[in-house]
Amino acid sequence: MSQIVNPLPGKLHSGLVATEGGGSINTAAHPGPIVKLDQVYKSFGANQVLKGVSFEVAKGEMIAIIGASGSGKSTALRCIDRLEVIDQGSIEVCGIRVDSPTVDLKQLRLEVGIVFQSYNLFPHLTVEENILLALRHVKKLPRAEAHQVALRVLEQVGLQEKAAAYPEQLSGGQQQRVAIARSLAMSPKVMLFDEVTSALDPQLTGEVLRVMEDLAAGGMTMLLVTHEMAFAKRVADRIIYMHQGKVWEVGAGEMLDAPKTPELKAFLDNGL
Amino acid sequence: MSQIVNPLPGKLHSGLVATEGGGSINTAAHPGPIVKLDQVYKSFGANQVLKGVSFEVAKGEMIAIIGASGSGKSTALRCIDRLEVIDQGSIEVCGIRVDSPTVDLKQLRLEVGIVFQSYNLFPHLTVEENILLALRHVKKLPRAEAHQVALRVLEQVGLQEKAAAYPEQLSGGQQQRVAIARSLAMSPKVMLFDEVTSALDPQLTGEVLRVMEDLAAGGMTMLLVTHEMAFAKRVADRIIYMHQGKVWEVGAGEMLDAPKTPELKAFLDNGL
Amino acid sequence: MKYALDFSTLLPYWPVFLNGAWLTLKMTAVAVVVGVAVGTLVAFAKRSQIQPLSRICAAYIEVVRNTPFLVQIFLLYFGLASIGIRMPTFAAAVLAMVINIAAYAAEIIRAGLESVPKGQIEAAECLGLSKWRIGWHVMLQPSIEKVYPALTSQFLLMMQASAMASQISAEELTAIANTVQSDTFRSLETYIVVAALYLALSLVIKLVTHVLGEYLFRRRRVVRQTAARNSRQAVRPPTASIARQGGAA
Amino acid sequence: DQMDDIKKAGKVRVAIAIGTPLFSYADANLQPTGSDVDTATELAKDLGVKLEIVAITTAARIPTLQAQRADLVISSLSITEERAKVVDFSTPYSAITIMVGAPKDVKIASYADLAGKRIGLTRATTNDALTTKEAKGAEIMRYEDDATLITSVVTGQVDIFSSTPSNMGEINKRAAGKNFEMKFSQLDSGLGITMNKGEPKLKEWINAWVNTNLHNGKLNTIYKKYHGRDLPANVVKPV
Amino acid sequence: MSFGSFTGTHLLYLFTSIWWTLVLSAVAFALGSIGGFGVMLARISPRRWLRWAALAYIECIQGIPLLILLFIVYFGLSVYGYSLPSLVAAGIAMMVYVSAYLGDIWRGCIDAMPKPQWEAAECLALGRWQTLRLVIIPQAVRLSLPPTVGFLVQIIKMTSLASVIGFVELTRAGQIINNSIFQPFLIFTIVGAFYFALCYPLSRWSEAMERKLNVANR
Numbered sequence A, B: 001m002s003q004i005v006n007p008l009p010g011k012l013h014s015g016l017v018a019t020e021g022g023g024s025i026n027t028a029a030h031p032g033p034i035v036k037l038d039q040v041y042k043s044f045g046a047n048q049v050l051k052g053v054s055f056e057v058a059k060g061e062m063i064a065i066i067g068a069s070g071s072g073k074s075t076a077l078r079c080i081d082r083l084e085v086i087d088q089g090s091i092e093v094c095g096i097r098v099d100s101p102t103v104d105l106k107q108l109r110l111e112v113g114i115v116f117q118s119y120n121l122f123p124h125l126t127v128e129e130n131i132l133l134a135l136r137h138v139k140k141l142p143r144a145e146a147h148q149v150a151l152r153v154l155e156q157v158g159l160q161e162k163a164a165a166y167p168e169q170l171s172g173g174q175q176q177r178v179a180i181a182r183s184l185a186m187s188p189k190v191m192l193f194d195e196v197t198s199a200l201d202p203q204l205t206g207e208v209l210r211v212m213e214d215l216a217a218g219g220m221t222m223l224l225v226t227h228e229m230a231f232a233k234r235v236a237d238r239i240i241y242m243h244q245g246k247v248w249e250v251g252a253g254e255m256l257d258a259p260k261t262p263e264l265k266a267f268l269d270n271g272l
Numbered sequence C: 001m002k003y004a005l006d007f008s009t010l011l012p013y014w015p016v017f018l019n020g021a022w023l024t025l026k027m028t029a030v031a032v033v034v035g036v037a038v039g040t041l042v043a044f045a046k047r048s049q050i051q052p053l054s055r056i057c058a059a060y061i062e063v064v065r066n067t068p069f070l071v072q073i074f075l076l077y078f079g080l081a082s083i084g085i086r087m088p089t090f091a092a093a094v095l096a097m098v099i100n101i102a103a104y105a106a107e108i109i110r111a112g113l114e115s116v117p118k119g120q121i122e123a124a125e126c127l128g129l130s131k132w133r134i135g136w137h138v139m140l141q142p143s144i145e146k147v148y149p150a151l152t153s154q155f156l157l158m159m160q161a162s163a164m165a166s167q168i169s170a171e172e173l174t175a176i177a178n179t180v181q182s183d184t185f186r187s188l189e190t191y192i193v194v195a196a197l198y199l200a201l202s203l204v205i206k207l208v209t210h211v212l213g214e215y216l217f218r219r220r221r222v223v224r225q226t227a228a229r230n231s232r233q234a235v236r237p238p239t240a241s242i243a244r245q246g247g248a249a
Numbered sequence D: 001d002q003m004d005d006i007k008k009a010g011k012v013r014v015a016i017a018i019g020t021p022l023f024s025y026a027d028a029n030l031q032p033t034g035s036d037v038d039t040a041t042e043l044a045k046d047l048g049v050k051l052e053i054v055a056i057t058t059a060a061r062i063p064t065l066q067a068q069r070a071d072l073v074i075s076s077l078s079i080t081e082e083r084a085k086v087v088d089f090s091t092p093y094s095a096i097t098i099m100v101g102a103p104k105d106v107k108i109a110s111y112a113d114l115a116g117k118r119i120g121l122t123r124a125t126t127n128d129a130l131t132t133k134e135a136k137g138a139e140i141m142r143y144e145d146d147a148t149l150i151t152s153v154v155t156g157q158v159d160i161f162s163s164t165p166s167n168m169g170e171i172n173k174r175a176a177g178k179n180f181e182m183k184f185s186q187l188d189s190g191l192g193i194t195m196n197k198g199e200p201k202l203k204e205w206i207n208a209w210v211n212t213n214l215h216n217g218k219l220n221t222i223y224k225k226y227h228g229r230d231l232p233a234n235v236v237k238p239v
Numbered sequence E: 001m002s003f004g005s006f007t008g009t010h011l012l013y014l015f016t017s018i019w020w021t022l023v024l025s026a027v028a029f030a031l032g033s034i035g036g037f038g039v040m041l042a043r044i045s046p047r048r049w050l051r052w053a054a055l056a057y058i059e060c061i062q063g064i065p066l067l068i069l070l071f072i073v074y075f076g077l078s079v080y081g082y083s084l085p086s087l088v089a090a091g092i093a094m095m096v097y098v099s100a101y102l103g104d105i106w107r108g109c110i111d112a113m114p115k116p117q118w119e120a121a122e123c124l125a126l127g128r129w130q131t132l133r134l135v136i137i138p139q140a141v142r143l144s145l146p147p148t149v150g151f152l153v154q155i156i157k158m159t160s161l162a163s164v165i166g167f168v169e170l171t172r173a174g175q176i177i178n179n180s181i182f183q184p185f186l187i188f189t190i191v192g193a194f195y196f197a198l199c200y201p202l203s204r205w206s207e208a209m210e211r212k213l214n215v216a217n218r
Ligand SMILES: Nc1ncnc2c1ncn2[C@@H]1O[C@H](COP(=O)(O)OP(=O)(O)OP(=O)(O)O)[C@@H](O)[C@H]1O
Pocket: A044, A047, A049, A067, A068, A069, A070, A071, A072, A073, A074, A075, A076
């Protein structure tokens, strides 16, 4: 299995780039950022949703994407995991050229974990079976080992005792934590989160944010779309503000206190 | 058609009891309150929802019931119109023993009008037909007379011009006013309202509250469950605070300014 | 004329009746198992991106569902034979039943597949599961669970439809009835006995499918038990959805 | 009394299974025809009433009578002891030969040779009763009427059958090249006009009619017209 | 191989037999609707024994093939001295069968009506029957239309079974022609095509209505 490792001319970015250490068996070590978008364009029919989006995520970094509804945040995330195929530009994840037509999807998806607003748990499987499914059939782990992994990630999200429950028996917050655990179980190099708390009550939101904060503290590379400004400001290394399909402003948490562009100011005034 | 008129030993209550005047054709004139609950108990399965509720409503009085979600407000109202059958205690409405197994349901429901949060208009009938239905088939009024009544009540709620519209063509507030008109058309002696504005925008809420205020001013006996504290305080003669299936505090509007029990205080602090 | 029902004449025939019932059950079982398998493939094929394939499947489903089973049997039994394809009665009858039930099952299962939220399929893709795994674990299993009641009532209709196989000499229950009544000249009694046997068979099938459902779809059982255990609070009765109507006539 | 009923109604209801070639079948214009149909027509004429044909299946011949759906059955119904227990037969008005047929190259000479072979026949006929009893170990395929049996043989669903020479003629006409031939005769049996029990007046009239028409040759003419040969001698008994 | 041939007479005969298929379908549907309405009323009756009786009826009839019901009615009625034409026998058997299914379908539609509609009518002092007639049924009819039309397709197909008791409808006509010219493949293809022409438009109509309902309810 050979990846097209295409070292693009390096671009400076404000994040901390750590060189990749151990790495998984399948992926060649590569020095660049974990995720790199370069001039990405994407349209749905006549509706141009992404208009030249570029940004990078370094190893261990946690980046929050904010922006008004319809600004293209979800689409950007979906493009990174190749749920959408981009029209132009390039996306690289852990050295895998996502925009290549011959991209090894399985490999890509082993590197990337993604969690959506709607938890998308498999309703006919128990919490543990949800987690085991991909471990057994994609990673081909033996039963005992897979079980160990499942227990570990469930503990990580604080839901060991719910292993035998079915999704419908859980609260929204619990379901979302299971969804995170399910992604984590695959040991991805980077986790994408798309408004994972938008459908939850404030109280349940807390549980989920806490899990994400723990993850960030544990060194996971994370890219999350969120409306929780306070959380983004406190936890994220950098914040990307998207507006009308473009990266409009990028900066550390403090940028929310002093928006440079009127658009971000308007957005913050409305949202908070 | 004989009612079981059972003059229970009189209980003092703070409201004003007016002796019944003219009265409808079917009901014997009775001196007591229009609605009288005495030690009413009601359970759903193992869940005891009403635990000895007693109160009275005198003629022309307007009483507001407030209380936390699940405190049994709706259940109390439903028991009065015998949509639920009580386990223990007694309920009397216009001299009709509601708890009697042989109660004349038709007579009871001619005396009581009830309006719910979900308007429950009949979607296949126009506004006017909704109102005519019971006039024609229960009161057996001739077409012309029924039409007169319908026009009058529609005017009362300010919706004459919507007579030919179908419910789905109306806003929520308008639908709720039609529901009130439909009940009014039957000339009930007492009207029950269960959170009739909870599903409405603030603006639409206004229209509906105004109609109810007019009604109260017109001398209608009314019992309403509401979350609109300001309205309750301004318009109601008395307020009943229910807590965990019991009448916890009763008093005039001012009781909201000086709650006697910590429960009411907590409820008011949360709700307002 | 007063007619007195007399079932005693039929007593010596009970092994024959049981044989017929057994054959009916056997034909139904084989048809159901093969038919559901074929129907599943057809359901996926109808959803496929390959236009000709999905068109053919759609045509197959519509033709079968809009013509009588009896005509299908005749067409298959005599029609195929007259163009040179011959098969034993049992095979012909079961084949006709498979062709019939597969179309109905395909339509039912497709409805189930369509009700799987797109997000779940995407979530599975993002976990790196292969297309086949997604089809089996994420799409088919919950679909079958959802449409199981509709499928089982289709099984019952199929069992009844197997009565028509008597017309092509399959010695199932109805054919047995025709023979017995001509032996005993007790037609009414014979058909009453056979009606009772069919009723018993359908109860057996209901029981078996119920037990199988409880076994296969653990979720329903677990959730129900936990709900009963956890909250003794009365639950409002669920609103019944409209009975899905199928048929094999 | 059925005789009176028939007269009163002005019509006689005769049950005939349409689907038995030469005896009763649909012609090119889909009108019922055959020797049994002609017999019924003559009978009704002599009775002085209209004929109403009740079209039925072979297996329904006796139940139809029991169910009072018809006054008579004239439908190649062999006179047997079992049947005679539940219905009344007239004296034989015609005859049928029951035989086993198969293609020329198949070797069959007796019931014993049928063991392990598939043999087709029509349900609820004398063929059915006889073959089921005698041909132990044969796989019997029962069809609902002669026409379905013939269709099955012609289309090749079965090769060996128990039927009548006339049906074999039909088969040979339609399945060219197979050369079906009679392997052995199972039974020669007389056919009776069938009616419910307890109708002496009707039975007497029918018997007289059969007798008359056997001797004036009318029934023989009808038989010869469709079957191409004379009625067997044992049917046309001397006076 | 080919013997005799399929002529215009045959085609005409098939065409006219469609009429009898339609007549029998109409009779079965009309009688079945009346019976089904009764079964539906019994299923939602406040009287427990009536509900149970209706349930038992539905369960029994749905467990017995129509073919057997046809035989029972055909032979059964007449051994007790009622000698009825096969159209009537088939009509009665199908009424019994159809009413069990329609009753079940319609009860589902009534059950699907929101409970508050019942309560609202009740609170206006409408009686149970008035509520049903004026409020519930008019709304349920809309809901019941797609499955009812869908079932009509089943009924048309079911009429083919009446051929076994000698009622000459489309399938029986096909058999009769086949018995005379022995071209089963051709004949039953034509017969099947005729059924398809009758049923397919109804199926599509039913599906279209169902889709519209689903969209409206979303
Ligand atoms: N599959 C699709 N087909 C067509 N249009 C789409 C599709 N997905 C998204 N869009 C359109 O793309 C635009 C951007 O959508 P996107 O979901 O990326 O916005 P977002 O920033 O995530 O907004 P939100 O905060 O509401 O989730 C919207 O106008 C949307 O209508």
